[in-house]
Amino acid sequence: MLCKAPNLRTAVLGCRIQPTILTPCAYHTTAPSSFRPTPDPSRTITRRRVPLPKHNVVFPATSSSIRCASSVSSAQGSSPSSAQSTSSNKKPTEILDWNTFFRLRRRRRFYQLGSSITTSAMGFVSGAALVSSANMDALVSQLPLDPFISLGLVTFTCAGAGWLVGPILGTGVFNLQNRRFRTQMDEKEKEFYRRVKKFRVDPSASSMANPVPDYYGEKIASVAGYRQWLKDQRAFNKKRQTYL
Structure with a gap:
């Protein structure tokens, strides 16, 4: 074999000859200086655009956006008020x-x-x-x-x-x-007296036992009163037929 394995004596001599073994260790606490490689102008860097998912991001409102929003809301609020004023001028008839x-x-x-x-x-x-x-x-x-x-x-x-x-x-x-x-009351007044004239009884058939029930309909004060008046007219006619 060309080389022989070192024995114990040779290893001890080798340790004595190396001076770095006997020197104490020194620790450097200073931070190493930052090193940035200088960019190579001949090298072109290509960047890839990665599509990111869209999120609903709410940004704080600035004074300019608040002024714009207030002006827009005032402009939008003025149109209903103007429409309401025009509609109030033309009130629907009750x-x-x-x-x-x-x-x-x-x-x-x-x-x-x-x-x-x-x-x-x-x-x-x-x-x-x-x-x-x-x-x-x-x-x-x-x-x-x-x-x-x-x-x-x-x-x-x-x-x-x-x-x-x-x-x-x-x-x-x-x-x-x-x-x-006033106009509607005049129309309903005519309709009311037309109904009274149509459904009222013949007063010539009245007697002490069977008087005429409200011939002119003056006591009618509601729709229920009008229905009761019709019942009284039918009752008068029924009594007249019974007596005859």
């Missing part, structure tokens, strides 16, 4: 049902009654003032009654004239307050 018609009809009767009481009192006061202040000898001398009775009749005549004028004023006030229903 439909008058029968229950509302009967309720308004009853209210009109209260207006007429209240106005009649007021105008009657005013006529009585005016007649009394006229009799007490004016010279009524020419008028009293033409009546073959006591002068006090004649003056009383003149006073009550003024009160009666006020009572007759009252329903006209009450109806005018009612029509002024409910002018949106």
Whole structure:
């Protein structure tokens, strides 16, 4: 063999000859300087674009975006308001049902009654003032009654004239307050009286035991009242046939 394996003596001599074994180890704590290789201009770097999945990313709103959004919302909000203002100018007509018609009809009767009481009192006061202040000898001398009775009749005549004028004023006030229903009320009034005239009984067949039930339909105040009025008319006819 060309080379022989070293024995123990040769290994010991080799250890004595190497000076690095006996020198202490020194540790360097300083960080190595950063080293960046200089780019090679002749080498072209190609980059691959990797498609990333899309996510709903919400960015914080800046002042400019807030101003733009506010201007857009104000522009959008102005159009409904303008449309609402135009629609408010053209209000749809309210439909008058029968229950509302009967309720308004009853209210009109209260207006007429209240106005009649007021105008009657005013006529009585005016007649009394006229009799007490004016010279009524020419008028009293033409009546073959006591002068006090004649003056009383003149006073009550003024009160009666006020009572007759009252329903006209009450109806005018009612029509002024409910002018949106005036046309519909006139139509339903005609329809109502047409039905009353058609279904009411013949008053010539009435008697003490079988009186006419509300011939003009003045007590009807609702649809249920109208149905009850029809039942009363049928009951009247049934009683008349029974008695005959």
